[in-house]
Amino acid sequence: MPITTTRRRLLAGSAAALALPAFARAQGAVKPRLTAISQWSAGSDGAAITALGKKFEEKGGTWQHSPVPGFTTEMMNKLRAQIIAGDPPACSQLKGPEIAAWSKIAPTVDLDAVVAAAGYEKVVAPDLAKLHKPGGKWIALPLQIYSTNMLFLSKRAMDKAKADKIPVTWADFNDLAEKMKSGGVAYPVANGGTRPDDGQKFEAALAGISPISYRAAIMNLEKKALEGPEIKAAFAQVRKIADWMDPNVGAQHFSTNLKRFVDGDMGMMIMGGWAQGVLRNAGFKFDDFMIAPGPSDNGKPVFLLNADAFIFWQRKEPDLQAGQTLMAQLVMDPAIQTMYSQITGSIPVRTDVDLSGEGWSDGQRRTAAALKDSIASNQAVLSLAHNMAQENGMTAAMIDVITEYVKNKTIKPEQAATRLAEAVEGAR
Amino acid sequence: MTIAVSTGPGRPATSDRVRRLPEYLAIWVPLLLSAAHLIAFSLWTIWISFTPSTLIPVTGWVGLRNYSAVAASRNWQIALDNLLLFGSAFVLLSLATGLILAILLDQRIRGENVLRSIFLYPLAVSFVVTGTVWSWLLNPGLGIQKLVHDLGWTSFRFDWLIDRDMAIWTIVIAAIWQSSGFAMALFLAGLRSVDADLIKAAQIDGAGPVRMYRRVILPTLWPITITVIVIQLQFAISTFDLVRALTNGGPGIATQLPALVVYDLMFQRSLLGRGAAAAVLMLLLLLAVLLPYAAWRYVQRRRAIHA
Numbered sequence: 186m187p188i189t190t191t192r193r194r195l196l197a198g199s200a201a202a203l204a205l206p207a208f209a210r211a212q213g214a215v216k217p218r219l220t221a222i223s224q225w226s227a228g229s230d231g232a233a234i235t236a237l238g239k240k241f242e243e244k245g246g247t248w249q250h251s252p253v254p255g256f257t258t259e260m261m262n263k264l265r266a267q268i269i270a271g272d273p274p275a276c277s278q279l280k281g282p283e284i285a286a287w288s289k290i291a292p293t294v295d296l297d298a299v300v301a302a303a304g305y306e307k308v309v310a311p312d313l314a315k316l317h318k319p320g321g322k323w324i325a326l327p328l329q330i331y332s333t334n335m336l337f338l339s340k341r342a343m344d345k346a347k348a349d350k351i352p353v354t355w356a357d358f359n360d361l362a363e364k365m366k367s368g369g370v371a372y373p374v375a376n377g378g379t380r381p382d383d384g385q386k387f388e389a390a391l392a393g394i395s396p397i398s399y400r401a402a403i404m405n406l407e408k409k410a411l412e413g414p415e416i417k418a419a420f421a422q423v424r425k426i427a428d429w430m431d432p433n434v435g436a437q438h439f440s441t442n443l444k445r446f447v448d449g450d451m452g453m454m455i456m457g458g459w460a461q462g463v464l465r466n467a468g469f470k471f472d473d474f475m476i477a478p479g480p481s482d483n484g485k486p487v488f489l490l491n492a493d494a495f496i497f498w499q500r501k502e503p504d505l506q507a508g509q510t511l512m513a514q515l516v517m518d519p520a521i522q523t524m525y526s527q528i529t530g531s532i533p534v535r536t537d538v539d540l541s542g543e544g545w546s547d548g549q550r551r552t553a554a555a556l557k558d559s560i561a562s563n564q565a566v567l568s569l570a571h572n573m574a575q576e577n578g579m580t581a582a583m584i585d586v587i588t589e590y591v592k593n594k595t596i597k598p599e600q601a602a603t604r605l606a607e608a609v610e611g612a613r
Numbered sequence: 614m615t616i617a618v619s620t621g622p623g624r625p626a627t628s629d630r631v632r633r634l635p636e637y638l639a640i641w642v643p644l645l646l647s648a649a650h651l652i653a654f655s656l657w658t659i660w661i662s663f664t665p666s667t668l669i670p671v672t673g674w675v676g677l678r679n680y681s682a683v684a685a686s687r688n689w690q691i692a693l694d695n696l697l698l699f700g701s702a703f704v705l706l707s708l709a710t711g712l713i714l715a716i717l718l719d720q721r722i723r724g725e726n727v728l729r730s731i732f733l734y735p736l737a738v739s740f741v742v743t744g745t746v747w748s749w750l751l752n753p754g755l756g757i758q759k760l761v762h763d764l765g766w767t768s769f770r771f772d773w774l775i776d777r778d779m780a781i782w783t784i785v786i787a788a789i790w791q792s793s794g795f796a797m798a799l800f801l802a803g804l805r806s807v808d809a810d811l812i813k814a815a816q817i818d819g820a821g822p823v824r825m826y827r828r829v830i831l832p833t834l835w836p837i838t839i840t841v842i843v844i845q846l847q848f849a850i851s852t853f854d855l856v857r858a859l860t861n862g863g864p865g866i867a868t869q870l871p872a873l874v875v876y877d878l879m880f881q882r883s884l885l886g887r888g889a890a891a892a893v894l895m896l897l898l899l900l901a902v903l904l905p906y907a908a909w910r911y912v913q914r915r916r917a918i919h920a
Contacts, residue, residue, distance in 0.1 A: 436860060576883075
């Protein structure tokens with residue numbers, strides 16, 4: 186068949202070709218694009234968000250992630266600058282009570298429809314869900330969960346102490362530390378010297394002694410609980426922990442000491458579940474260490490919740506809006522949560538993900554089980570050291586007292602308790 | 614200046630004005646811009662310090678509440694104590710080190726250029742680098758203490774970095790290392806500009822080297838000394854990066870300094886109002902140093918003109 190092309194046909198054809206993109210846009214088939222900022226740039230965190238970006242691109246989106254390395258507050262400074270400039274990212278990392286605080290300074294996206302479509306609310310822990318819908322509407326989505334009070338045990342240090350039982354209560358923990366010390370472990374507790382690191386020691390101690398007191402004093406800031414005997418007991422336990430730590434770490438990050446921990450030069454580490462990802466990323470094997478829920482005096486696991494989340498900021502651009510919907514669907518997807526948690530060492534937010542398969546560690550399975558049990562026994566509480574329990578200003582005021590106490594051995598537990606209560610009053 | 618203007622022939626010719634236009638532009642435009650920036654942002658910070666701003670700047674009036682909250686906080690009190698100790702120790706010691714180095718270099722020694730470069734070199738290094746390097750050197754588990762232990766002297770202790778009471782001195786050490794070369798350079802220039810006739814006269818009168826320095830040369834250095842003190846003091850008050858890299862205010866909060874508190878309040882705690890109040894207090898501290906200096910300079914100049 187000979188191809189005959191009239192001028193008119195050619196014109197009509199090119200007109201149609203020109204009109205096509207506009208038509209497609211009108212149909213909502215715009216290419217989704219997402220601008221995102223987070224603090225995750227390197228190591229397992231960086232690898233995980235890069236993998237998430239790949240999935241986003243596989244679904245036909247354009248992924249524009251700008252990491253801001255360092256502490257979360259550094260990322261917040263960039264977010265603040267962008268919000269003041271009227272150009273917020275389509276989506277940013279943010280978590281805990283900061284979601285409510287920041288949602289007051291710039292408009293956020295109402296995610297109720299997309300959350301309902303995914304049936305997500307049923308599979309998220311209620312306390313956690315509350316943090317992500319401050320005004321009653323979903324504006325942020327949790328991505329992964331960590332417990333900040335996991336207990337990591339060095340296999341070689343356990344061998345030196347001739348122990349094989351995982352400590353359950355603080356008394357067990359103290360016994361094991363003594364055994365390690367006499368067995369030749371230089372420092373029974375592996376530690377870093379950063380502020381959150383010190384804060385974690387305290388929150389693990391208090392929540393392990395009494396989750397009820399933790400909820401009242403740290404989460405609800407009740408005056409009576411803040412002056413209660415549990416706070417003093419917690420500070421006393423922190424002193425014991427501090428005496429077993431290496432004082433030479435200065436202000437170093439906990440990961441500096443991981444080799445000494447694996448070598449059995451240091452024995453136990455109270456750290457968030459993310460340490461598993463860091464250990465694995467540093468080339469250590471699952472045989473080198475054990476992971477268990479942190480000590481709890483009533484024997485039932487206590488879970489100090491730390492959840493990373495994304496908040497979605499209102500944008501007018503259709504491609505960014507499409508990108509937000511796609512991102513929200515991805516973040517809630519069990520397959521994506523599985524992929525993400527397997528890279529970072531966290532556990533999925535969804536309580537219906539099966540962790541029995543390959544790719545999950547015993548530690549993660551134990552963490553997930555601990556979460557389930559602690560929710561059932563109302564012993565899942567929000568972490569102070571990682572900005573889940575209070576806004577930054579209040580958190581910092583409390584951590585000031587804790588970090589000074591950890592480093593200054595002349596402060597008595599009673600004094601520290603008084604100072605903590607005063608710091609809370611001052612920051613209110 | 615005043616004399617030049619008053620003896621001028623009325624108004625300068627227009628062609629002269631046009632010819633000098635680039636000069637005026639080169640000086641006044643950047644000067645006005647930077648002055649406007651400085652003043653506008655200072656005023657803005659002062660305004661913020663009276664508002665209830667937290668995450669972002671907001672309007673409103675809370676009076677002196679931010680100031681009283683900052684002044685009552687332990688962090689700020691510790692920062693002020695530290696500033697007093699750090700400021701005086703750092704200024705005096707860097708002055709002394711700089712002066713001694715300058716006098717030693719002034720002895721017409723061989724390799725003076727090389728030595729001068731070596732002593733000045735730390736100034737070319739950023740404070741973050743200085744802080745980081747010293748944090749390794751002073752870390753008992755990594756640096757000097759470990760080195761001496763490995764050499765066999767195992768009872769040696771040098772753990773100031775992790776000692777709450779001594780940690781502030783590690784900042785003094787690093788700061789002196791960094792900036793005594795600067796003091797040295799200024800002093801050396803001063804020593805070299807001493808009138809040769811004065812020295813000759815003193816030599817003829819039979820003054821020995823010690824006496825010569827004490828009685829003849831050093832007294833001519835005091836304007837330079839004051840300049841060095843003022844520059845070092847304003848550095849001490851605004852010290853931030855060095856401490857942040859070296860101790861980050863630790864152990865605990867033992868080495869807090871005002872600039873760290875400002876940063877902490879504004880950017881870590883998201884309390885812009887309080888951070889601005891702390892910043893204004895810092896500005897007042899700086900003015901307490903700079904205003905007397907400016908007054909002194911003014912008096913000096915008046916004297917020079919009338920002499």
